[in-house]
Amino acid sequence: MNLASYINDLLYRYDCVIVPNFGGFITNKVSAKINENTNSIYPPSKKISFNKHLNVNDGLLVNYVATSENISYDKATKDILNCVNSWKIELQTNTITIGALGSLSLNESKQYIFEPNTKVNYLTDSFGLSEVESTKVDRYKEKVKPLVAVVNKKEKTGIPTFIKYVATAAILLTLGFAGNNMYQQNEQKEILANQEKALEEKIQSATFVISNPLPTIELNVVKEVEKPYHVIAGAFQFPENAKKKVNQLKKKGFKASILGVNKWGLTEVAFESFSDKNKATNALYKIQDTVSKDAWLLIKK
Structure with a gap:
């Protein structure tokens, strides 16, 4: 073969x-x-x-x-x-x-x-x-020339005086409107802040009275015992095979379960899981002697 x-x-x-x-x-x-x-x-x-x-x-x-x-x-x-x-x-x-x-x-x-x-x-x-x-391709790299700004001295110094005054007046007018808007916005923010503060004081001083309170219910929650010791029956690539293995072991009387997928992508099946290491070790030796020599102990903490 x-x-x-x-x-x-x-x-x-x-x-x-x-x-x-x-x-x-x-x-x-x-x-x-x-x-x-x-x-x-x-x-x-x-x-x-x-x-x-x-x-x-x-x-x-x-x-x-x-x-x-x-x-x-x-x-x-x-x-x-x-x-x-x-x-x-x-x-x-x-x-x-x-x-x-x-x-x-x-x-x-x-x-x-x-x-x-x-x-x-x-x-x-x-x-x-x-x-x-493939053959090596040499790409053409174009040299980029730096841009140089040219200033015409005649145009720089030839601006009429009245145009300068008009531009200055426009700038001052714009600043005036901007200052007025900022003043109005600050005033609105102060009003909103005072209203929020008053609302918070009312909420803090309010008291709530319930005339007919509901009866108290006590729940007894049983804490699940951790079982980090697992006697492994096998690891399967296909989840269907893992489910079949669990059903076979349950028919034989084992408390079999699927532990999940390990880091290699295989689904692990356990004969049984234990909270005590000594019990898990004893069960492992018994299973190796009577059921499967390939069984091994997995510890997850």
Whole structure:
């Protein structure tokens, strides 16, 4: 089974593909860009990254493999785990190439180092678009000449005297009207201020008497106990799968619930939530022994 090809197919349609017990491949949209050094134009694309913490089976990859291979869900799960185990063994000594996705290796601290294949564009909106190289365009920059004001000395000194007097009189008349308007506006503001002050004094001195007061009602509000400890059953990309998982767990007697969406966009489902850490830990060990070994404890405070 070529597991890498199935992951590759799903990344064209989904933003996250989780490989159970291995990690998740995530795509992030990158806008079109221009390389000014080479005058190359790149279309919008999807950049791939890898996160080893996204390793809880959400059913997407397993269902796709089962449908493509025409096998059962359990058989697809086993085949994927066998492929993952072979990847892990090879990673201890070599760098592995995962199809067209890129290469994966371990550094000295045993941390995963993923190098994506930049030649493959998983953004379907950019299908058929490739890198374009353009010639450099040198734009003509016109020099702007500074404006120089030329004053005619004859016109400057040749203004008749009576025109100067008329202009001066017009300015004084305008100032007179402006001063009168300002005086009227100040007077109106003072009247309004006195009226507002009188109204405030009446309101402050007024008393209100209620002859028939309503009876007092006492409400006993029960404070909800915080439950920050959650035994996680799984994280799902599709909310419908999360709801199905909750219904399955409730039928088995668990107080299952949906906690919400985490920072990777996955909907988390809990077997049960607890206010006491010891009770949560005991429940986790019991669930791992009897129901699911993949269960883990999430603390939200």
